[in-house]
Amino acid sequence: MIEASLIKLETSYYRRLTDSQCRTLHDATLEVLERTGIRILDEEAVEIFKKGDCEIVDGNRVHIPSWRVEWALGITPKQIILYNQTGEPAIRLGGKRTFFGPGSDLLKILDYKTDEHREATLQDVREYILLHDALPNYDFVMSGFIPKDVPVEKVETLQMQAMLENTNKPIVYVTTEMRNTELDVEMAEVVAGGEDELRRRPFAACYINITHPLKHNPDSLQKLMYLSKKRLPFIYRPSIVTRGLTGPVTQAGFLVCNNASTLAGFVLAHLTKEGAPFIRCCCPGGTFDMKTMVGTHTGAEIRGFNEELAQYYDMPSFGLGGSTASKVVDQQAALEATLNLLTGVLAGGGLLHDVGYMGSSTLGSFIQTVVCHEIISWIKQYMKGLEINKEQLALDIIDEVGSKSLDDPSYGQFIDTSHTYRHFKEDYYPELLDQHHYDSWVAAGSKTMNERAKEKIEKILSEHKPTALDDTIRKKLQEIVDRA
Amino acid sequence: MDNLQKLIDIVVQGDGDQVKNLVQSALDEGKKAEEIMDGGLIAGMNIVGEKMAAEEMFIPEVLMSARAMNAGVEILKPLLKGSESKGAGTMVIGTVAGDLHDIGKNLVKILMEGAGFEVIDLGTDVGLDKFISAVRDNEAAVLGMSALLTTTMPKMKATIDALKEAGARDKVKILVGGAPVTEEFAKQIGADGYAPDAGAAVRVAKELVGR
Secondary structure, X not given: OOOOOOEEOOOOOOOOOOHHHHXXXXXXXXXXXXXXXXXXXXXXXXXXXXXXXXXXXXXXEEEOOHHHHHHHHHHOOOOEEEEOOOOOEEEEEOOOOEEEOOOOOEOEEEOOXXXXXXXXXHHXXXXXXXXXXXXXXXXXXXXXEOOOOOOHHHHHHHHHXXXXXXXXXXXXXXXXXXXHHHHXXXXXXXXXXXXXXXXXOOOEEXXXXXXXXXXXXXXXXXXXXXXXXXXXXXXXXXXXXXXXXXXXXXXXXXXXXXXXXXXXHHHHHHHHOOOOXXXXXXXXXOOEEOOOOEEOOOOOOOOOHHHHHHHHHOOOXXXXXXXXXXXXXXXXXXXXXXXXXXXXXXXXXXXXXXXXXXXXXXXXXXXXXXXXXXXXXXXXXXXXXXXEOHHHHOHHHHHHHHOOOOOOXXXXXXOOOHHHHHHXXXXXXXXXXXXXXXXXXXXXXXXXXXXXXHXXXXXXXXXXXXXXXXXXXXXXXXXXXXXX | OOHHHHHHHHHHHOOHHHHHHHHHHHHHOOOOHHHHHHHHHHXXXXXXXXXXXXXXXXXXXXXXXXXXXXXHHHHHHHHHOOOOOEOEXXXXXXXXOOOOOOHHHHXXXXXXXXXXXXXXXXXXXXXXXXXXXXXXXXXXXXXEEEOOOOOOOHHHXXXXXXXXXXXXXXXXXXXXXXXXXXXXXHHHHOOOEEOOOHHHHHHHHHHHHOO
16 A cells, blocks of 8 residues: 655645736737837937847837737746855745735834834944844844935935845845936845855845836836846836726726836846846736825735736736835734735745835834734745644544543543644744733733734843954945945 | 806806806906906805815816816906906915925816916926926916825925925925825925815815905
C-alpha cells in the first residue's frame, strides 16, 4: 500500500473574473491602444515607440499595435526577486504570492502618544520605518510620511536615507522629479556595494506615478526609461485613475483605461530594454466619492480585478490593501482595513502597499500599522489550508482516548495527551486581540485594543535595533543627501 | 405664472432643454435678461450649491445643472452685453509652475462656471508672468492657484508677492488649494482664502467677491 505522507490543500484563492472576461478586457485594451492611443510627452520616448513600429500621430500620440503588446508579454519577467539590503532573497514576487508594506508621503500623523493629528517629523519617519523593520508581517518598507521639519528639496533623499539606515528590508521608494530617482538609486548602490551589485540583487523598486492615464508626463517616462536601462525594478502606476474623473466611472471601462495606460508604459519599458523588470500596478485607484470629492481607495467595486489581470498576463503586481477613509483608529478603520487586506490576499495581491493608511491616504498612525499587522497574522493563518497526514488525522489517539473504560475519569479527554502537547501551538495566538474571560480582562486593567497597541509600539521603539550600517557607507549616504 | 420659480426648479433638476424654453418664454413675457440671469439661473445654481454642501446632490448632478444653466446663459448673453449683470465675475485659475496635477483644479473650474463665474483656465505648470498677465488682461476678480506637490507650494507665495510688486494685488482676491495646502499656509503667504475641496472653493470665492 502506498500512503501519501502529506496531503496539503493548495491555498484557495478567490476569483471574481473569468478567463473569458480577462480576455475581453485585454482585447478592449488593445483597441484603446490601437484606436485612441496614448499621449507620450517625451521626445526620447516617442522615438523609442516609433522605432518599435508604433504609429505616431499629431507629434506625440502613440498608437501601439497589438503584436507589440504580445511581444512584450512574451519577454516580461514573470517573477521578480527583491532582495534585502544585505543581499538575501526576501520577496519572490509573482503569481499570487502576497507581501505587505506601508505607503509613502502621508501629509499628517495621528500621534500614538497624544492622539493628536499633526505634521510629521523626520524622527517620525525613522520610527515608522523601525516599526516596520521589527514587525515580521511587513515584508518591505516605504517612507511613510513627508517630514515637515526638513528643507523641501531634501525630503526624498532623507526618506531614502532613513529607509537605508533603519531597516534591512526591501524598499519601495517614490520621487517627484527625475533627479531624485537618480539620487535614490545612487544611495541604494552605495549600500549594495556598486551598480552591478544592486542590479544583480535589487533591494529597491521605484514607484512611478503619472498624472493622467491618457497623457504620460515627462518625468515619469524618463524614470521608466532610466530604470529599464539600468534593469532595476519599478512599478508604473497609470495615474491615480479615478473612476469618473480621469477615467470612465464604469468598472469595466475604468479597468480598460487603467490597463491601456499601464501597457503603454509596459511596452515602452521593453522597447527601451528587453526584459525590463516591470511590476504591474494594480492599485484600484477606484472609488471617487461624488459627494465628498475624495478618492478613498477602499471601495468594494473593483477589488481583485486588477490583480486577476496581472495574473492573466503573468506579471508581478503591486497593489493596495489595509487602508481606510477613517481619520481615527475606530471600527471604521479596523473594518475597512480588514476587508481590503482580506480581499487583497484572496486575489493574490503581489506587493500590497499602503497598509495602515488612513484618511484616504492622507494620514498615518503607528497604532493602525500595528492593528493591520494583527489582521495580517489572522489572514495568513486562514490562507494555510488543511494539512492531512497520519499525525494530523490522529486516528490512533482518537481510538486510544475513546477506547478507555467509561469509569476512567480521563475517558474522552484530549487535553493532557502528548498529541495535544505536540500540536496545540499550530493555532494562532493573537498578540493584540484579547481573548480573556471578562473577569481576567478587568483584573488586567480592562485594556482596549488601542492601549494594547500603544504598549506594543513603545516596546518595539525602545528595544528594537536595525541591522547596523558601516560608517563609511553612512558617510557616503550623507554626502549624497547634502548634494540634493 | 412665475416663470422664474419654475426656472429655478428646472436648473436644479438639470434639464437643459426645458431651461432654454423657460428662458425664452420669460423673455417673451417681457422680463429683462438681467432679472432672468440673476433671479432664475444664478438663483437656481445657488440652491444647487447649498444642496452640494449638504451632500444632497452628487457632483455629476451638479454638473448637469451647470450645463442646463449654461444653456440658458447662451440665450441671454447677447442681451446682457454692456449691462450690469456680468455673472459673478471672472476667475483666473491654474496649477503652479512645476506641477502638472489638475484634477482638483478642473473640478473647481467646472463648479465655478456653474456658479456664474467666467473662468480662464491657464492649465498646469503656470509661471508667475502668465498668472499676472491673465489677471490683468481679464480684470479678474478672483485668482485661484492649485498645487499637489509640497515642492511647488512656494510658487503660490511667489505669485502673490509678484502681484504686489506689479501693484495689482489689491484688485484681485486670491484663493489657494490642493492636497498639501492648509488654511494656515494660506494665511502665512497672504492669500485671501483657502478651500479644502471644490465645493468649498465656490462658497469661499462667492464670499470673497461679496455675493
